Amino acid sequence: MEKPAPVPSTASAFYWEHARKGELVIQGFEGTDFVQFPPNDRAERFDIDTDPIPVPVxxxxxxxxxxxxxxxxxxxxxxxxxxxxxxxxxxxxxxxxxxxxxxxxxxxxxxxxxxxxxxxxxxxxxxxxxxxxxxxxxxx
Structure with a gap:
């Protein structure tokens, strides 16, 4: 029996695409040093409204x-x-x-x-x- 595979969401698709290439990334936001995990549709901080970006770790x-x-x-x-x-x-x-x-x-x-x-x-x-x-x- 095969193990379940990831089912990417809109917010997590970048994470799974990088993992497929053997790269671990977390979610950051343009113009800030704020990072979060797991990926979310928006920043966990209310004062950030920039686009999410992958941050290599x-x-x-x-x-x-x-x-x-x-x-x-x-x-x-x-x-x-x-x-x-x-x-x-x-x-x-x-x-x-x-x-x-x-x-x-x-x-x-x-x-x-x-x-x-x-x-x-x-x-x-x-x-x-x-x-x-x-x-x-x-x-x-």
Whole structure:
């Protein structure tokens, strides 16, 4: 059984297009340094009325929080159990957190504050950004 693929909205289409190319981006706004995630139809700040733009990010971060799932929420994920669901805070934009999975790791080894890096999993015609323990940390 195939895992569900992303269904882009008008606001998130740019995010999924970049992910398809192996690039992680968040939403910014022309002429400002304000960024937000997840993408939205408008800025979360009332004083910004400029057009949204994609803002590239490094794709590194730290585990802010996580939970280990032992029961699949969809039949296609049974083989992935236990599955680690996490909030990853981006290194280059503190405060921006992405809800994701942690791959390539033993759930017992994952800790809050662990360094992680983005990886992309193909899902249909899109790619889903997920994270794994930082290879730099493993190599050190």
């Amino acid at each position: 490094a794709g590194t971060g730290t585990v802010y929080s996580f939970s280990v799932l032992h029961q699949a929420f969809h039949p296609a994920f049974v083989e992935d159990l236990p599955l680690v669901l996490a909030l990853v805070e981006l290194d280059d934009y503190p405060g921006i957190r992405i809800l994701t999975n942690i791959l390539e790791a033993n759930p017992e080894d994952i800790t809050i504050g662990m360094a992680v890096e983005v990886v992309f999993e193909e899902r249909g015609e899109y790619s889903l950004p997920q994270f794994r323990p930082s290879q730099q940390e493993v190599a050190a």
